Amino acid sequence: MQSWLIDYQRGLRWLRRHRPLRALAYLERALLAVPTDRLRSPGSGSRRADIARLFYYLGLGFRKAGMRNRAIGSWVESARLEKRGTVRRKLFRVTNRYGMARQESxxxxxxxxxxxxxxxxxxxxxxxxxxxxxxxxxxxxxxxxxxxxxxxxxxxxxxxxxxxxxxxxxxxxxxxxxxxxxxxxxxxxxxxxxxxxxxxxxxxxxxxxxxxxxxxxxxxxxxxxxxxxxxx
Ligand SMILES: [Zn+2]
Structure with a gap:
């Protein structure tokens, strides 16, 4: 298996165990290793979807670790790669009119x-x-x-x-x-x-x-x- 995928899955495991900082270390390493060549060529849809998902989970990790605006930054990256879907909806739900993490008031x-x-x-x-x-x-x-x-x-x-x-x-x-x-x-x-x-x-x-x-x-x-x- 490719090394980025191994890190990615380790990251997801730590996320499920509610250890976001550990998860983030693996997910960030996966992001650095994921091959991004030919992302714009036809037939690269599944690769784009992979990276979009990686950014999505990275955002979840940041959110769980209390870094709510970094979470939004990651979800924006994800939404740029995937033009429709749940990440976009989530993004609108958690942000305020300034495009920042929504606060209590x-x-x-x-x-x-x-x-x-x-x-x-x-x-x-x-x-x-x-x-x-x-x-x-x-x-x-x-x-x-x-x-x-x-x-x-x-x-x-x-x-x-x-x-x-x-x-x-x-x-x-x-x-x-x-x-x-x-x-x-x-x-x-x-x-x-x-x-x-x-x-x-x-x-x-x-x-x-x-x-x-x-x-x-x-x-x-x-x-x-x-x-x-x-x-x-
Ligand atoms: Zn823009």
Whole structure:
């Protein structure tokens, strides 16, 4: 049997035994070893389905391990490979309007979106694209929390649509201390649908052709569990 399949099945076994971290180690190794050549050629459907399933179970592992946004990241990959099916439905069920893991209340949804936007901006502005020490993580988190508290005190978010809130969150530029080179603060990535010559809205289909809404695909806001490992 191919080595990736052995790891894949080991991963599934550990998932069933509720040992998600162990399962993740095997599933990630399987993903690295799975042959991805000729994925786009005709007759590669079953290979695509294999990899889509692998991403699906990887997502389950992340979810069980409490990394809910990394789970969504994996399910998005799965949904890009398989244009229809249960993964897509699951994706819509577990995400909020920001394309992030749904939280217990709308207020926490908002706070997580703000946090994700600001944290990924900070990480992108760093040369290494990673957060370093625990102290740095704590300091940045505290700073973002302060801005969040100030924003909550000055604006009534309940009156705004999701799109308006996103615009507001993105417009707030946090002055991060010394560690950063704030040059990219001005260049927020904007996806443009060239066939129509306009900016892509969060509910529009993504420009990559996945068939997913932009907010769930290339416009996704990373959660802290993703941003911290530099996946964005
Ligand atoms: Zn996309």
């Amino acid at each position: 709308r207020e926490i949804d908002d706070q997580q979106a703000f946090y994700g936007i600001q944290l990924s901006r900070y990480i992108r502005s760093k040369q290494s694209h990673r957060l370093g020490t625990r102290a740095e993580i704590d300091m940045i988190a505290e700073l973002i929390d302060e801005y969040w508290a100030r924003l909550r005190a000055s604006a009534d978010l309940s009156q705004l649509t999701c799109g308006q809130k996103l615009e507001l969150f993105r417009s707030i530029v946090i002055v991060f201390p010394f560690l950063t080179v704030p040059e990219d603060l001005k260049t927020e990535d904007v996806a443009v649908d060239f066939s129509h010559g306009r900016r892509v809205g969060d509910e529009d289909r993504c420009v990559c052709g996945s068939g997913l809404p932009y907010r769930l695909c290339h416009g996704r806001i990373p959660g802290a569990d993703e941003a911290l490992i530099g996946k964005f």
